[in-house]
Structure formats: C-alpha cells, structure tokens
Amino acid sequence: MFTQIRIHLGTFIFVMMFLTVSPLSNHHALVKVYDPVMLICNSTCSGDVSWMFSVRTEILVSECKRSTCVEGNGFENRTRFVHGGPSLQLNPVMYNDKGWYVCYCDKAEICKFHLDVVFATLKSVCVGENVTLPCYANTDKRIPDKNINVQWEKDDQPFVTLQRGKMSYGPGFEGHGFITASQYKNGDLSLTIPKVQQSDGGIYRCRHRHEEPGQPEAVDLRISESSECGAVKQSTFSMVGSSAGGCCHCCYFLCCWSFLLIFYTYIELSENTTALYR
Numbered sequence: 001m002f003t004q005i006r007i008h009l010g011t012f013i014f015v016m017m018f019l020t021v022s023p024l025s026n027h028h029a030l031v032k033v034y035d036p037v038m039l040i041c042n043s044t045c046s047g048d049v050s051w052m053f054s055v056r057t058e059i060l061v062s063e064c065k066r067s068t069c070v071e072g073n074g075f076e077n078r079t080r081f082v083h084g085g086p087s088l089q090l091n092p093v094m095y096n097d098k099g100w101y102v103c104y105c106d107k108a109e110i111c112k113f114h115l116d117v118v119f120a121t122l123k124s125v126c127v128g129e130n131v132t133l134p135c136y137a138n139t140d141k142r143i144p145d146k147n148i149n150v151q152w153e154k155d156d157q158p159f160v161t162l163q164r165g166k167m168s169y170g171p172g173f174e175g176h177g178f179i180t181a182s183q184y185k186n187g188d189l190s191l192t193i194p195k196v197q198q199s200d201g202g203i204y205r206c207r208h209r210h211e212e213p214g215q216p217e218a219v220d221l222r223i224s225e226s227s228e229c230g231a232v233k234q235s236t237f238s239m240v241g242s243s244a245g246g247c248c249h250c251c252y253f254l255c256c257w258s259f260l261l262i263f264y265t266y267i268e269l270s271e272n273t274t275a276l277y278r
C-alpha cells in the first residue's frame with residue numbers, strides 16, 4: 001500500500017520534473033560567436049510579432065507589422081523569421097548578443113529565450129587519444145583542499161565537479177575525465193579525458209568558486225575520425241595488416257627488413273674477403 005503510494009508519488013515527481021524542465025531547457029542556447037542560432041518560440045501569433053533584446057532596457061531585435069519587417073539597431077541584416085512563425089533566426093551571432101530575448105505578440109509576452117555566446121578555443125583530437133582541456137584561473141595558493149570547488153560543463157550540462165576533494169559526475173558522464181586537485185593551487189584547473197570517443201565532442205566550460213570563469217572561457221572539442229587521424233600511420237599499417245595489430249606488424253616488418261639488410265651486407269663482405277684471400 002505504502003509502496004504503491006511511493007511509486008505514484010515518484011512518478012508524479014518525475015513527470016512534474018519533465019513538465020517544468022523541458023520548456024525551460026528549450027528556451028536556452030549556448031552558441032559560439034559567429035554561429036547561427038534559432039530563437040525558438042512555439043506559440044502562434046496572428047498579430048504583430050516583435051522580438052526585444054532585454055538588457056538594462058529593451059531594445060528592438062526585429063518586428064513585423066502587417067508583413068513589413070524592421071530590424072533593430074545592431075541587428076541589421078542578421079534576423080529572419082522562420083516559417084512565418086514567431087521563431088527568429090539570428091545569423092551570425094555576435095559576442096555581445098548574450099542575454100535575454102522576449103517575444104511579443106501584439107504587445108503580449110509569448111516567449112522568453114536566453115542566449116549564451118562564447119568564444120571557444122578549438123581543440124582537435126583523434127578518437128582514442130587522451131586530451132587535456134586547458135583552464136586557468138587566479139586561485140588562492142594556500143587554499144585548503146576542502147575549500148576547492150571546480151566545475152566543468154559540457155554543452156551546458158554538468159560534466160565533472162571537484163568539491164571537498166571529491167569528484168562527482170553529471171548524469172551520463174560517470175568516471176569520465178578528471179581534474180587534478182593538486183594543480184588547483186597553481187591556478188591550473190585543466191580537465192583530462194582519457195581515450196576520447198566521438199560523443200565527447202562539444203563545448204566545455206570551466207568555473208571555480210561556483211561561478212567564476214577560467215581562461216579560456218570555453219573549449220570547442222572536436223573529435224576526428226581515423227581518416228584525418230595520421231593518414232601516414234593508416235597507409236603504413238594497411239600494407240602490413242589490420243590497424244589493431246598494425247604497430248606490432250610494423251615493428252616486425254622493420255625488424256625483418258634490417259635483419260635481411262645486415263645479413264646481405266655480411267654475405268657480400270665475406271664474399272669480398274674471400275675474394276681477397278683467393
């Protein structure tokens with residue numbers, strides 16, 4: 001009886017979580033500077049639509065009144081309403097576009113969208129390699145371990161947190177990557193991910209003391225497939241065998257070859273010597 005109530009309560013909380021979280025998560029985007037972004041608004045509007053950029057005051061992004069559209073100052077030639085709906089494409093995104101966007105339908109607020117823009121340092125690695133994503137900050141050299149607090153996020157989701165000397169991982173990232181606590185005192189908050197997979201690609205950000213960003217503010221990790229990864233390695237390996245045993249085969253091949261060379265020289269030398277004595 002109680003178990004049943006608990007299960008129902010659990011389901012209820014679970015459903016509520018999704019109901020409250022999913023619309024919010026759709027109203028936020030993290031983009032790289034100069035990339036395009038879609039300010040999504042799923043409501044319908046048959047009247048005049050306007051998007052405002054909300055900083056200290058609201059400034060116009062774009063508005064359409066009876067099919068005549070006007071772009072705001074600083075947003076010229078960068079906006080486009082998609083499918084006639086209130087959703088708006090911003091292309092390209094500028095660094096100072098970060099903030100809140102509000103969509104109005106005949107002056108009634110229908111949508112809100114939060115945009116975060118980063119300048120990300122590019123890091124390209126091959127599948128299977130170990131990678132260290134750099135992050136530096138002016139940390140306290142004498143901080144006790146228990147007060148260290150470092151967070152890394154991947155595509156705005158918690159990735160790994162170092163707190164009270166313990167590392168904890170965001171859902172789906174268990175045991176993936178680590179921060180070296182002893183380096184924190186040197187201002188090094190870098191994240192190491194061993195044996196990267198294709199799914200590790202994304203935008204990573206580090207923070208410490210809860211909200212303070214490190215340098216660089218973001219890293220764009222790109223994972224290359226084998227074609228771009230050491231084309232030389234691949235072609236050498238393919239001559240002698242599969243890439244898994246490729247290295248051993250390669251060593252074996254080289255070893256045999258040098259042995260033959262030495263042997264041949266020896267034969268030739270001894271032949272010359274014999275010829276000399278004859």
Ligand SMILES: *[C@@H]1O[C@H](CO)[C@@H](O)[C@H](O)[C@H]1NC(C)=O
Pocket residue numbers: 022023026040042
């Ligand atoms: C809005 O519509 C898009 C495409 O139809 C959908 O992927 C998205 O989940 C919707 N967002 C919300 C908040 O309903």
Ligand SMILES: *[C@@H]1O[C@H](CO)[C@@H](O)[C@H](O)[C@H]1NC(C)=O
Pocket residue numbers: 076077
């Ligand atoms: C926008 O495009 C028009 C027409 O191509 C051009 O005359 C204008 O200078 C552009 N404005 C900005 C701010 O780039």
Ligand SMILES: *[C@@H]1O[C@H](CO)[C@@H](O)[C@H](O)[C@H]1NC(C)=O
Pocket residue numbers: 129130194195
């Ligand atoms: C990657 O890191 C692991 C330890 O995490 C180490 O054993 C391995 O040799 C490293 N591989 C390369 C290619 O550096």
Ligand SMILES: *[C@@H]1O[C@H](CO)[C@@H](O)[C@H](O)[C@H]1NC(C)=O
Pocket residue numbers: 265268269272
């Ligand atoms: C052996 O002798 C030939 C000519 O007699 C010479 O061309 C060759 O270099 C010699 N080989 C060695 C290993 O000394």
